[in-house]
Amino acid sequence: MSTMSENAGKVSAPVTESVAATQLRRLSAWRAFEIVLWVAAFAAIFLLPSHMLVLTEIAIVALFAISLDLILGYAGIVSLGHGAFFGLGAYAAGIFAKHIYAEPVTGLFVAAAASGIFGFATSFLVLRGSDLTRLMTTLGIALMLAEVANQMAWLTGGADGLSGVMVGPILGLFEFDLWGKTGYIYCLFVLFILTCLARRLVNAPFGLSLKAIKGNPVRAAMVGVPSRRRIVAIYTVAAVYAGIAGALLTHTTSFVSIDVLAFHRSADVLLVLVLGGVGYLYGGIIGAIVFTLLRDWLSVITPQYWMFWIGLVLVIIVVVGRENLGRWHTFLPNSLQERLARVVNWRLGMKLRGEQ
Amino acid sequence: MTAALETRHLVKRFGGFLAADDVSLSVEQGARHALIGPNGAGKTTLINLFTGALKPTSGSVLLDGEDITGLPVEQRVKRGLARTFQVNQLFREFTPLESVVLAVNERKELGGSAWRPLVAHGEAVDEAAALLERFKLSDVMDERTSMLPYGRQRLLEIALAFASKPRVLLLDEPAAGVPEDERHEVLNIVRDLPEDVTVILIEHDMELVFSFADRISVLVSGALFTEGTVTKVSADPRVKAIYLGEDA
Numbered sequence: 196m197s198t199m200s201e202n203a204g205k206v207s208a209p210v211t212e213s214v215a216a217t218q219l220r221r222l223s224a225w226r227a228f229e230i231v232l233w234v235a236a237f238a239a240i241f242l243l244p245s246h247m248l249v250l251t252e253i254a255i256v257a258l259f260a261i262s263l264d265l266i267l268g269y270a271g272i273v274s275l276g277h278g279a280f281f282g283l284g285a286y287a288a289g290i291f292a293k294h295i296y297a298e299p300v301t302g303l304f305v306a307a308a309a310s311g312i313f314g315f316a317t318s319f320l321v322l323r324g325s326d327l328t329r330l331m332t333t334l335g336i337a338l339m340l341a342e343v344a345n346q347m348a349w350l351t352g353g354a355d356g357l358s359g360v361m362v363g364p365i366l367g368l369f370e371f372d373l374w375g376k377t378g379y380i381y382c383l384f385v386l387f388i389l390t391c392l393a394r395r396l397v398n399a400p401f402g403l404s405l406k407a408i409k410g411n412p413v414r415a416a417m418v419g420v421p422s423r424r425r426i427v428a429i430y431t432v433a434a435v436y437a438g439i440a441g442a443l444l445t446h447t448t449s450f451v452s453i454d455v456l457a458f459h460r461s462a463d464v465l466l467v468l469v470l471g472g473v474g475y476l477y478g479g480i481i482g483a484i485v486f487t488l489l490r491d492w493l494s495v496i497t498p499q500y501w502m503f504w505i506g507l508v509l510v511i512i513v514v515v516g517r518e519n520l521g522r523w524h525t526f527l528p529n530s531l532q533e534r535l536a537r538v539v540n541w542r543l544g545m546k547l548r549g550e551q
Numbered sequence: 552m553t554a555a556l557e558t559r560h561l562v563k564r565f566g567g568f569l570a571a572d573d574v575s576l577s578v579e580q581g582a583r584h585a586l587i588g589p590n591g592a593g594k595t596t597l598i599n600l601f602t603g604a605l606k607p608t609s610g611s612v613l614l615d616g617e618d619i620t621g622l623p624v625e626q627r628v629k630r631g632l633a634r635t636f637q638v639n640q641l642f643r644e645f646t647p648l649e650s651v652v653l654a655v656n657e658r659k660e661l662g663g664s665a666w667r668p669l670v671a672h673g674e675a676v677d678e679a680a681a682l683l684e685r686f687k688l689s690d691v692m693d694e695r696t697s698m699l700p701y702g703r704q705r706l707l708e709i710a711l712a713f714a715s716k717p718r719v720l721l722l723d724e725p726a727a728g729v730p731e732d733e734r735h736e737v738l739n740i741v742r743d744l745p746e747d748v749t750v751i752l753i754e755h756d757m758e759l760v761f762s763f764a765d766r767i768s769v770l771v772s773g774a775l776f777t778e779g780t781v782t783k784v785s786a787d788p789r790v791k792a793i794y795l796g797e798d799a
Contacts, residue, residue, distance in 0.1 A: 214680075220668070400669060
């Protein structure tokens, strides 16, 4: 066996090997649209000072949606109860800040640990079964957790919410301000760091094996991918991410409402991800921007009926298919399309033959 | 010498239907062993029992003398048992390069590595590139698998099985569905598989079986009907009546 692959190694020209390496390198290279997005997000600190609150909300929803993308977009695990981890993180951060220690970054770690442990424990329930089973299982877990939070009013404040959460300065240095500027910078930094970590994870062999499990579980097993272990791992990571998103909400609002565990959280985040597209991480961010702006705009023009329009958008997306909606650029003239594709997909690093 | 792959009194029941009926089979190290039988004889069931996709009702499967009956699919792969599928089971959204890199990574226990990008694992990349070269897929390694011609996909199917460095390789109708002009390429690859790899071939094409195999097992209604050298089996009038008669 070993002799044969060695022989094959000698036969193949070094040119082929470097081409292979280049092609793989391109997969993980930063693309132009990513850089633009982050520059814009950081520039917003100075350019949009009066919109800090909505930007903060977008950052939190984006992180929550990225968390869902890790399991849905990469491993193909559907969930209607992802809000459970978000809510758990929110409560963990609130209770920790109120009773133990008010510094928020420490609180993030506590929330991450709480959600991570709960995610790990419940991951075994999504290992088996069809999409429908998974939807029902995750939904059931989220409903149970919401009811537990409701009943444990001595700890969580129950239906009144957890008030009196005093959040201290970040790392003891940066006080939260009335305009939400500190809050936005805080959320944006956390979002940026966690997106970079997620990028590494999905571009590493681990991420490739997740996509393999989603793409063809039969073949994945047959090349030796231990699906169960990988799903447990990514489900736990996703729970950690969702928990941190929940904690950010607590830290920026100094309050935990029972609403963090409500069903609509899980449904909304799914909608956000469908809007932005699954399986490339940035779908969560783009979806969060579109969803939040759409909701704000619709609730201004039709204060009582905005849910109707959100519903309509959802139906259109599902009927037309996101792939088709995402292909709006095919209506543009060809030359413009090519230029657009080149700009969006431009990346740092090595070039391939024939590519400008 | 221990058999490369052995089954002992393997039984698989689906409700009242006996898909594998007391199959005791032994395949020598380095053998070219063909498994033939009419449609519905239980060939696919047997393969699935070998790989662990199905659990037997009773009996056991041994790989190099070790009992692997209780092991899940992926651990059998790690121990050197790989297969190809009659109908391609590929990662349609991946490029051939990504697919082979995945398989090599998993064999090297790199699959859980979540920090450094794919390209940073240089040895695995080089090995994947060499495999693609060997299976004549270098020129299409960055194309989407679903866009490749069927013959190329078939080669990738074998390359993926081969990437896990199997000691026993199960080929389920490797040339099935391949257009005539691409066929010889697939068959050459099958013939050139290294001698120390034990190959079990499930095939309908008798020409291929007789030119490739040194031993043949005939499966009828889930049970092992007869077994022997190519000359012996091809001369057996009962086999002709049961199986070859259909083609002749």
